[in-house]
Amino acid sequence: EVQLVQSGAEVKKPGESLKISCKGSGNPFTTYWIGWVRQMPGKGLEWMGIIYPGDSDTRYSPSSQGQVTISADKSTSTAYLQWSSLKASDTAMYYCASSAGGNFDYWGQGTLVTVSS
Amino acid sequence: EIVLTQSPGSLSLSPGERATLSCRASQSVSSSYLAWYQQRPGQAPRLLIYGASSRAIGIPDRFSGSGSGTDFTLTISRLEPEDFAVYYCQQYGSSPLYSFGQGTKLEIK
Numbered sequence: 001e002v003q004l005v006q007s008g009a010e011v012k013k014p015g016e017s018l019k020i021s022c023k024g025s026g027n028p029f030t031t032y033w034i035g036w037v038r039q040m041p042g043k044g045l046e047w048m049g050i051i052y053p054g055d056s057d058t059r060y061s062p063s064s065q066g067q068v069t070i071s072a073d074k075s076t077s078t079a080y081l082q083w084s085s086l087k088a089s090d091t092a093m094y095y096c097a098s099s100a101g102g103n104f105d106y107w108g109q110g111t112l113v114t115v116s117s
Numbered sequence: 118e119i120v121l122t123q124s125p126g127s128l129s130l131s132p133g134e135r136a137t138l139s140c141r142a143s144q145s146v147s148s149s150y151l152a153w154y155q156q157r158p159g160q161a162p163r164l165l166i167y168g169a170s171s172r173a174i175g176i177p178d179r180f181s182g183s184g185s186g187t188d189f190t191l192t193i194s195r196l197e198p199e200d201f202a203v204y205y206c207q208q209y210g211s212s213p214l215y216s217f218g219q220g221t222k223l224e225i226k
Contacts, residue, residue, distance in 0.1 A: 047215040102209030103152035
């Protein structure tokens with residue numbers, strides 16, 4: 001079983017940068033993919049991208065490509081989602097989730113990002 | 118681009134009743150890569166069904182999945198109070214690589 005613990009809630013201003021994290025434990029971190037899923041207030045789930053920490057192979061959704069950067073550090077079993085310049089429309093709950101076979105088996109508790117001037 | 122459309126958007130039922138939720142894909146989806154999730158208010162989603170019909174670890178047998186090609190169904194045989202939540206289907210493998218349906222909200226009548 002995989003446990004994923006995400007970093008805490010963030011309040012940022014438009015134009016600021018941000019990096020949130022997702023730390024895995026349980027199964028070896030390099031044996032599964034870590035995906036990021038956005039949920040805007042009152043809305044559904046949107047897949048943003050996914051990384052395989054074993055070799056850093058990363059895939060993005062078309063709408064997230066160029067808007068965020070996904071990375072991972074094998075040595076600390078941590079995956080990251082970062083923005084270089086936040087917008088108000090980035091306000092959302094962000095979940096990380098592990099994937100070994102095409103579905104998201106285990107989920108983090110979510111990180112709420114609020115972007116407001 | 119594959120689109121998953123869930124119906125109905127919301128469903129009002131009473132505890133003990135049977136719920137049938139639909140997920141229709143705009144293109145054929147491999148049954149191996151169709152999953153269902155439950156999200157209770159204020160909680161992260163939880164995997165219920167993977168491979169269209171296999172229950173995830175710890176999921177009660179009142180939850181079942183079926184379907185193939187473009188039409189998939191999640192059935193909850195007898196609703197318990199904790200089953201009232203939002204349910205999402207999800208596919209893997211088509212462009213985009215992963216995608217979710219818009220969700221079905223199951224409400225207590």
